[in-house]
Amino acid sequence: MVGSNRSNPKHQAIDKNRLPLVKPVSDSLRLIRQSLFTVRGILFLIVVSFSSFYLLEAQSHLPWQIPFGIQLFNACFFFILLSLFLSITRNSIAASILISLVSFAIGYANQAVLLFRDNPIFPWDLLSVRTAISVSDNYVWPQPKNIWLTILLLILSLTLAWLTRIRIPKGAPRRMLAAISILLVLVYGSLLQSHVFTGFFNFNETLFTQKNLYRQNGFIPGFLINLRYIRVDEPEDYGLNQVENLSEQIDEEIVSEELENLAPQSEKPNILVVMNEAFSDLSVISPFETNLETMPFFRSLTENTIRGNLYVSVVGGNTATTEFEFLTGDSMAFLPHGSVAYQQFIQTRHPGLPETLKAEGYRTIAMHPYGEAGWNRNKVYPLMGFEEMVFIDDFEYRSYIRQYISDRSVYQQMIERFEEKQPDDRLFCFAVTMQNHGGYDAIHDNFQPTVAIENENDRLDFTPTEHYLSLIRESDQAFSSLIQYFSNIDEKTIILFFGDHQPHDYAIEPLLEENGFGYSKEEMAQNRTIVPFCIWANYPIKAQQDVQISPNFLSSLLLETAGMPQSPYGYFLSEVYETIPVMTANFYVDADGRHLYDEAPEYHQALFHQYEMLQYNHLIDINQRLNSLFQPVYQRN
Numbered sequence: 001m002v003g004s005n006r007s008n009p010k011h012q013a014i015d016k017n018r019l020p021l022v023k024p025v026s027d028s029l030r031l032i033r034q035s036l037f038t039v040r041g042i043l044f045l046i047v048v049s050f051s052s053f054y055l056l057e058a059q060s061h062l063p064w065q066i067p068f069g070i071q072l073f074n075a076c077f078f079f080i081l082l083s084l085f086l087s088i089t090r091n092s093i094a095a096s097i098l099i100s101l102v103s104f105a106i107g108y109a110n111q112a113v114l115l116f117r118d119n120p121i122f123p124w125d126l127l128s129v130r131t132a133i134s135v136s137d138n139y140v141w142p143q144p145k146n147i148w149l150t151i152l153l154l155i156l157s158l159t160l161a162w163l164t165r166i167r168i169p170k171g172a173p174r175r176m177l178a179a180i181s182i183l184l185v186l187v188y189g190s191l192l193q194s195h196v197f198t199g200f201f202n203f204n205e206t207l208f209t210q211k212n213l214y215r216q217n218g219f220i221p222g223f224l225i226n227l228r229y230i231r232v233d234e235p236e237d238y239g240l241n242q243v244e245n246l247s248e249q250i251d252e253e254i255v256s257e258e259l260e261n262l263a264p265q266s267e268k269p270n271i272l273v274v275m276n277e278a279f280s281d282l283s284v285i286s287p288f289e290t291n292l293e294t295m296p297f298f299r300s301l302t303e304n305t306i307r308g309n310l311y312v313s314v315v316g317g318n319t320a321t322t323e324f325e326f327l328t329g330d331s332m333a334f335l336p337h338g339s340v341a342y343q344q345f346i347q348t349r350h351p352g353l354p355e356t357l358k359a360e361g362y363r364t365i366a367m368h369p370y371g372e373a374g375w376n377r378n379k380v381y382p383l384m385g386f387e388e389m390v391f392i393d394d395f396e397y398r399s400y401i402r403q404y405i406s407d408r409s410v411y412q413q414m415i416e417r418f419e420e421k422q423p424d425d426r427l428f429c430f431a432v433t434m435q436n437h438g439g440y441d442a443i444h445d446n447f448q449p450t451v452a453i454e455n456e457n458d459r460l461d462f463t464p465t466e467h468y469l470s471l472i473r474e475s476d477q478a479f480s481s482l483i484q485y486f487s488n489i490d491e492k493t494i495i496l497f498f499g500d501h502q503p504h505d506y507a508i509e510p511l512l513e514e515n516g517f518g519y520s521k522e523e524m525a526q527n528r529t530i531v532p533f534c535i536w537a538n539y540p541i542k543a544q545q546d547v548q549i550s551p552n553f554l555s556s557l558l559l560e561t562a563g564m565p566q567s568p569y570g571y572f573l574s575e576v577y578e579t580i581p582v583m584t585a586n587f588y589v590d591a592d593g594r595h596l597y598d599e600a601p602e603y604h605q606a607l608f609h610q611y612e613m614l615q616y617n618h619l620i621d622i623n624q625r626l627n628s629l630f631q632p633v634y635q636r637n
Helices: 002-006 009-017 022-057 068-089 092-117 123-136 147-164 172-191 195-200 210-217 219-229 240-261 296-300 319-328 353-359 374-384 407-420 463-487 505-515 521-527 551-562 568-579 602-620
Strands: 270-276 305-311 362-367 388-390 426-432 493-499 530-537 544-549 587-590 593-596
Touching: 022 068, 022 092, 022 147, 068 092, 068 172, 068 219, 092 147, 092 219, 092 505, 123 219, 172 219, 210 219, 240 568, 240 602, 270 319, 270 407, 270 463, 270 551, 296 463, 305 551, 319 353, 319 374, 319 426, 319 551, 353 362, 353 374, 353 426, 353 551, 362 407, 374 388, 407 426, 407 463, 463 493, 463 505, 493 551, 530 551, 544 551, 551 568, 568 602
Parallel strands: 270 426, 270 493, 305 544, 362 388, 362 426
Antiparallel strands: 305 530, 493 530, 587 593
């Protein structure tokens, strides 16, 4: 029996393993094999990181056009994030699949936002997710710009995921990997907050065209660079003493003269304001002909009318930005590019046009035929001085065009508020319409486009553009009915009508392709900010044509036209308007034309600095706000 056991091969193998040199060699070979397997997995993780970066970027542009050093910096972020996912899942396959899907989702969302509003996703857009979801059903969601490249990269990323095959043990190694990954994410973000770092490595830091900034830096650096601008920096030499001195100067040099020229009124006018969704005249971009005029009534207004171009700070979206500038007199020129003041900065009382008119005895009403939470309006409006808010659930008149309440319904609601008031009461009603909101390529039973573009190029599909132009024609006809009603009213009434922004790029892309841009890139970007406006009264006012203005000056022009007193801040804005009638987020206009802010001469820079200090005190430094600056002047007597 013993002899047979010794001859057993199994026992022979066991005996060999007991030899002094066999086990160390075996363990070493196993460690080498595991190390090689781990190194191979790490190499695949690096490739997955690059693939995920390309997957995100390729949906809006070709990522290899980014300088390679910046590509490498982008890939480092995805490797760090992949390491964090690995610490969570403990499985490199799951982590790689997760980062591939996250990259695809972010890239797709960014491409959709670019298409809808011509700007990428900003950090503060995360505050607007609920607003975006509320209107998302009305859009036909786009396919990625480079669809086949995107699909190929997604397949590649998911295939590579299966080849990584690394597992992280529980306990200390997992916790250490998570801690290191989180630390590296913080370091990565901190580096991009430094102008020294981004300048040394030639990152694009030009905020004028954010989509170019993201395209040249990559989405992640572009997004993180914008974190610099979440908070508003204090203006140079800012202090309460400087604001008080400036206030005294405004009183002495501007307010006293304005009050002398303010004629007493026997009757205050009702003031109605319509900010019409996406109402614009596309001829400022490119010439074209249609079978029907899109805004014949608007163009016919001349008597008792002030009319011209309004230069706004947004394109294709962010309606609340135009609204904010108009109601407050504050300018986006001094705020982070693309930020939304309603969500980021207005948390307490914020005096502006509604509060000024409320102090004059007006009944102040804000009206919007959509959800109350959009852009935080239900919280911001009361802080601005609106006594009543009318949102979609409060609308009694609900005729729809597509999926939105029509302009005519909004005007009926305004007329009802006018008719139910007492004869001696005065009404200020501010209405933001929804009829022309984006989603111009969807088909609806309750709206048939009537406007057709006359062209010789049958290759182009003008359907979205024609859909949009047909909506503008409908808005023009509805506006005609509002003016007609108040033309027959004895009470003095003044109506301000303006668009909030031009439509999204996709609505006008075929028009541009057909006719050519005809402008430099910079000039085209500036022309994309132009929308029409008019101030009409049912009593004599001085008519003006071809006026150029921006929303931050528009409320002062409105009050001046109506013969109403303003705050010292409002009178200051009127004074600035005389010299610089247009201030957008990116450029300004004076008598000599359009200019970038960094090209401004010293005397313009001094004026901008005064404006910035007053706005900072108004909007940001609320604990030291000089309230007398922002109240109608008679309240201090």
